[in-house]
Amino acid sequence: MNTLSTPDHRHIAVNQIGYATEGAKIAIFSGEAHGFRVINEETGAMVYTGKSGKAIVDKPSGAIVHVADFSGVRTAGRYHLEGDDGNVSASFVIGDKPYGELQQGLLKAFYYYRCGVELTGEFAGPWAHGACHTAEGIVYGQPELTLDSCGGWHDAGDYGKYSGPGAKAIADLLLAYELYPTAFAVSIPLPESDGKTPDVLLECKVELDWLFKMQEPGTGGVYHKLTTLNFPGLDVMPEEDNAELYFSPVSATATGDFAGVMAMAARVYEPYDQGYARQCLTAAEAAWSWLQQHPEAPGFMNPPGISTGEYGDDTDQDERYWAAAELYRTTGEAVYHEAVQALAQLSFPKYSLGWADMGGYGTLTYLLTGESATEKGLYTSLKQGLLAEADRLVRQSREDGYRISLLEEDYIWGSNMLVLNNAMLLLAAEHFSGETAYAACALDHLHYLMGRNVLDISYVTGFGDRPVMHPHHRPSVGDGVADPVPGLVSGGPDRGLHDEYVAEHLQGKPAAQCFADHDLSYSTNEVTIYWNSPAVFVTARFNM
Template sequence: MAPMAHLAQIALVAGLVTGGAPALAAPTTTTAHIKLDQFGYLPSMRKVAILADPQAGWNAADAYTPGTGAGQIQVRRWADDAVVLSVTAQAWKSGATHAQSGDRGWQADFSALTTPGSYYLFDTLNNVGSGRFEIGTGVYDAVLKQALRTFFYQRLNFAKVAPYADTRWADGASYERANQDRYATSRWSKGVASTARDLSGGWADAGDTNKYTTFAQEAVLLLLDAYRMNPAVFGDAFGIPESGNGLPDLLDEVKFELEFLKRMQNASGTNGLFLKVGLDTYDGEVTPPSSDARARYYLPECTSATLAGSAMFAAASVVYKGIASQATYGADLLTRAEAAWTRAKTTTANFTTFETACDDGDIKAGDADVDAAGQRSSALIAAIYLYEATAKAEYRTFVEANYNQVQPVSISWWGPYWAPLQVALLRYAGMNGVSATVSTAIRNQKAAQSGTVSITDYSAGTDLYRAHLADAEFNWGHNKTRSVAGAINLDFALFGINPANASLYQEVAQQHLHWLHGANPLGLVMLTNMGAYGAESSVSEIFHNWFRDGSAWDSAKTSPYGPPPGYLPGGPNRTYSGSVVGITSQPPQKAYKDWNAPWPENSWEITEPAIYYQAAYIQLLARLMPSGTVDTQAPTAPTTLAAAGVKATGVTLSWKASTDNVGVSSYELYNGSSLFASGLGGTSTALTSLYCGSSYAFTLKARDAAGNLSVASNAITVKTSACPSAATQVYTDSLASTWADWSWSATRNFANTTPIKVGTKSLRADLQGWGGVALRHGTGIAASATATLRFWAYSPTALPLRISVQTQDSAGETGAVTLTLAANTWTDVILTRAQLGNPNLIKRINLQLQSATAGTLYLDQLQLTK
């Protein structure tokens, strides 16, 4: 049994929370038998304490019967013991024992108390009270901050120093040696310098310090969704190095992981992503991480990783492009997402054959490739967010052909798993252009899910602790499952499903949070070291290489350290397989031990944290915090979109601003159904890179900080002025009559029909190694100081392209530019006269493949502007 805590101990904690002197008024003793949210409650929340009398499990010998007479449970003000409310404890199920917890109990509902302040519950019969709890709108602010800050402590290749890290948890940058993350070599060629890649950055996955692309997917998506669902709670002062830069710290933290994932993509050279980076042995473990000198290796490209990368980049692009200062960053993420998507189409034969055996277990410990169903799920998430970002029919077609092939739709059960996909599907059901049949099918399936994680069991009072999950869900990672169980109830309200029950869904979600905050049979806050933030009893040990058994950071109970505040361990696990006797014989809700011993005790099955556990909890907490309310209201449409100052290559657009219940963050410009520009601010924009003699069909949409997108503005057609002269046209739908084809080592088709960018044709060149497209003018084109060479270029794979011009057939090049085309996207190439070596005359244009590997190049709308 948790020991009785004397008032002085509780009061000291209270002093730390408030920053003032310990309070003096309160009961003589507190009891662990009164279970409630140890941090407290928002004023509007349902507030129910559980008064527990253990009958089975580790504390079965501890008898407790509360006062059950009218008004015998009091809510008292902490500062002066004043009784502010008296309630009557109600027996649960007429005194039955709740098998899942091993407790019989009573429930005391004090929801009528809504006045902000500090309080405790008092049992007048036994003269014992609860610990202190708060009521107020900011009761969870510090909790969210500490929970998010654990990602900072999970950063690799990054020093944790003051003022960003408490001195108790300071450490230098880890894995910075010559054989580590900045110079990691291939698992298949260990130590071979030619395979070295810079794979620095990113988060350690869990208690180990390996980094996984696939395992990061859930964490990144959960955090991005948390931001989209309640952006107001994520401020810019969480105490990380990026605090104060104008971007919410959650998005700064996600950026740290995205930068690592970009390196994993860059390193492949194919736009695919490497699978993981880490150690190949359990031997030689040391703490802190900066002292670990073991060599680090990567597992190369794997389709599982490529699809996970595409999903993360696509979802992140929507968020970052919606913030004016991040529009360029978001656009780069979108390019990467589409490139990874194209690569995955190649490695899966257009999603028909999945690669499922690319992880051989050499890098310890997680088996990081996923099965075909998992890869299809990643592809589905990627396609949904790519469609949201681009409105391209390809992605919509994929979603509607595959959404019912994977869980949850394939099994018609939207349980506490697959959270990012559930949200993505519900978002997709509300997007423009989606099939009404598919949209209805998705929403109807969600509407039917009011069963074991939702209002049916809640209303029936199935669980003494008011947060029912089935016995089977008390397994490895239970606390993540519970966090998701709460969040998926909130999805009903977010997406307007079963609206009559919205308040009940909200209550269910809240009670799952209260369970994690101590309203559970353990009386334990499922976060580490939270005594300074209002918890009387919180987790003191986790299985983590840094805070390992026997280290200076072993336990907050026996040293000034313990792990940093805010880590969420796996939680109760009735399937535990280690050597500690008695855990699996506990009632499921008590199958927990607060310890961190290694093999054979295998504490990692219960107390190891993970970035995806953490992200699930953060999302649940953030969604329940007041912003005021989760923002689901889209801005109004922009009006009176108009064009002025039309030129050959530019135009100025203006409009009347949209309005929003929270605020418009940016505008998105569309040409037809394709996104043309994003992150636009104000009420006007000057476009300067249009094509001469071309028509554009523009509409505008407004986006708010929660990601809600308005309907489109009025449509306008803009036709740019005619090109200066026919001599500037090299290729439109055909090669101009004054130009000749002098290409080499290339098969050419000047009337290709797909893909095209402008008009009805494009130029396709299938290039052999080092082959090139060369186009020659009969007499040459005079080039003024403002002359430019401009064209659209496209390749199914990332293509290294060298561009040069010649003044005469026999003359050498006046300049050369090399660039890498991103895969599967049209690139608008504009080169100035200076970039081309300042030629006075241009007679030949050469576009050469800078590789011995063959490739396919598409060109469209090639122009020379004098």
């Protein structure tokens, strides 16, 4: 086994935020089994003693691990664990709803991702900066044509803006609001907060308003992305990035994602702004018309001269499936129902929630439409498939030393997105089945994200005892502020070692240890909106 080499590594991993008062409370010991005690930090009193369980050889992490269960502690307060060997865990809270501030921080991160507006000190604190990327963008291949491109969210650690990934992020947030509305009762606040429209909808509107600008005038098709030709330097602040912006060509995947998210928004925003809801639906229908007129559009590839993130996707069947499902759920029109049923017969992943495989959103949308409004055989088949996939994730989690559903080969670039997307799917299974065991497994995934992992690190900036401090995120690098922008979810371990920094420093490490908290490690420590969005969904479930 490859042991950890960090000198100050703690061998007791916990959720560094905390645990719910009445829920399960489990820490993971690595190395030797030990007796342990739980200490109330306010009083210094020992409130619980126990012994860690039998050894598990956990191949993904390269560690021998033991479960330490202290679920018997049910008094609210701040605690830590101490092992008989002198090891001490991170400090954490036990409380009624311990993830409230975390959810707010994860959602507030989208404000920090905003493009085209000044982030003022009132709302951004020390991470304030000037308005950026306010110039018109050039339509690639038509240098004489420039269009308004301002607004939306920066996608990641760079300043590109992408239609498909943006739609995935909005979909996660709107699904969270649809399923767990009470979790969004408290204002963040945002500059637009009005006490009427929930802040999550106000923030999503920022991206939706930008997406309208990505729809090609006159055709309904949607430009794939808006970026400069090349990425700026790592320390370049957004308002200093003045290179020309380009609308990349229309793609079927972007158009399908646009149709899906706009149809979804039309439904969600209707109680708050009927005019805006109609605008969303009209745009969705125009995008669907484009898809119908282009049944075999080629996959997107970066055009010559553009080297920014490609987000290439050769298959658009899943995006069309999601679009049809959302349009049917919103309008009830038979033409969309027929399209859903036809597309569902094709071979693409029906339960994936990634930006490249959006089929899971189509499935969830169809199931949320309700059994009475759907075709019985398809509804039953999709529900059974969803629960079977969730059962598979539960089985994998039970075999994993850190109680998550990732196999060794799943520690890929953006592995934390898999962690969170899997947790989302588990919570969807809970919603449709009523089985709370799925939620318990999803919560184990949140525990992993927040520190109960082999590296004893919180993968969310600004939250936890040992959070990520050096994300690959240009504003965090260039702003001169010691702490990074808070609330950003890091990509997590990548066994492929896809950047120069980790290729030099992490050779031979087990999969779950292939992570570097360094701003040069774009393959393990970059941040994106669509890693934050499923994290908001998961925390919302536990803040109801």
